[in-house]
Amino acid sequence: MNPLLEVAGLKRHFGGLWATNGVDLTVEAGEIHALIGPNGAGKTTLVHLISGGLLPDEGRLRFAGTDIARRSMHERVALGITRSYQITQVFPQLPLLENVRLAVQARQHDFGSSFRFFRPASADFSLIEEAEEWLGRVGLAEQAHVHACDLSHGEQRALELAMALATRPRLLLLDEPLAGMGPEESAHMAGLIQSLKGEQTVLLVGHDMDVVFRLADRVSVLVAGRIVASGTPDAVRADPEVRRAYLGDEVQ
Numbered sequence: 001m002n003p004l005l006e007v008a009g010l011k012r013h014f015g016g017l018w019a020t021n022g023v024d025l026t027v028e029a030g031e032i033h034a035l036i037g038p039n040g041a042g043k044t045t046l047v048h049l050i051s052g053g054l055l056p057d058e059g060r061l062r063f064a065g066t067d068i069a070r071r072s073m074h075e076r077v078a079l080g081i082t083r084s085y086q087i088t089q090v091f092p093q094l095p096l097l098e099n100v101r102l103a104v105q106a107r108q109h110d111f112g113s114s115f116r117f118f119r120p121a122s123a124d125f126s127l128i129e130e131a132e133e134w135l136g137r138v139g140l141a142e143q144a145h146v147h148a149c150d151l152s153h154g155e156q157r158a159l160e161l162a163m164a165l166a167t168r169p170r171l172l173l174l175d176e177p178l179a180g181m182g183p184e185e186s187a188h189m190a191g192l193i194q195s196l197k198g199e200q201t202v203l204l205v206g207h208d209m210d211v212v213f214r215l216a217d218r219v220s221v222l223v224a225g226r227i228v229a230s231g232t233p234d235a236v237r238a239d240p241e242v243r244r245a246y247l248g249d250e251v252q
Contacts, residue, residue: 004029004201005050005171010059012045019045021225023059027171032193032202034216036209042225043205047175050203051083052076064170080170084160084177092149096140096159099148100131103166134162138192154185161192165200172196175205190215213237 005027012020020042027033037043048054050061052073061069068076091099104127135141138158143151148159157177164172177193178186190211196202197215206212212219213233220230221242229239236242 002029003027004064005203006060006062007046007050008060010046010049010061011057012049012054013057018225020049020056023222023225024227025220025230027201027203028218029201030198031217032197032204032215034204034206034212034219035222036206036212036219037222041222043222044175046222047083047173047203047205051081051173053083077167080168081173082164082167082169082171083173083175084164090148090156090159090163093147095145095147096135096151096162097128097131097144099159100134100162100166101127103163104130104134107167131166134166135159137165137195138162139188152185154181154188157181157185157189158192161189170201172200172202173205174202176207177204178206178208178211186211 003026005025007023007025010020010023010025011018023042023046025035025046035043035046045054049056052068052071052075056069059069060067063076063079063081066079068079068081071079091102094102108127132141132144135144138161140155140158140162143155148156151159161174161177174193178189181189186208193202193204193215197217204212204216216233218231219233219236220227221236221239222228229236229242231239
């Protein structure tokens with residue numbers, strides 16, 4: 001076992017409602033770990049807590065051995081935690097290549113302390129070459145000079161994934177990456193996530209059970225703010241409590 005992320009007793013409440021109520025979760029380095037659960041279970045709140053969008057009321061949160069429970073989102077990004085649709089933003093009026101180039105540049109330079117307005121031309125070429133590689137990775141190389149606003153929904157999601165990967169995260173948080181897509185776009189995105197297996201640690205939140213159980217090395221089930229089961233896809237499918245609380249007929 002080689003836990004990259006360790007969550008223990010994590011709690012966050014809003015008024016009288018506990019959105020997470022003692023979450024225990026580990027994500028191993030190099031795995032695709034799926035987080036599933038019914039609507040209102042606390043999945044998005046948990047992603048916010050891991051990424052730094054929210055701070056916990058109680059509990060421990062460790063990343064690569066470092067206590068991050070009180071760290072800001074900016075600090076967590078610097079440590080290597082990227083949330084694809086929050087940290088990385090699409091700039092709709094810019095070409096795809098420029099969107100990804102900015103993500104590469106953000107990784108290479110700390111814009112919180114300085115801007116490097118004057119750089120050797122070779123440095124710019126290097127940024128562009130890497131950006132082209134990431135666009136190729138998600139199947140958008142031929143659209144490098146298309147403006148992001150002219151992409152379909154699925155293509156914008158693929159661009160966001162390219163931008164997230166360009167930051168070279170140690171942990172990539174994907175919150176419903178297939179949401180709103182048609183069958184063809186969903187299949188393409190699932191294939192992109194599948195291609196990350198073994199090289200990128202991913203925490204994947206999803207509702208499409210066919211995709212989740214096909215992609216994940218391990219699955220954790222969140223119900224009413226608590227993890228009720230965690231294990232291999234086959235073990236989770238067979239868990240009686242999971243079937244009763246969430247999966248039901250979907251796994252028949």
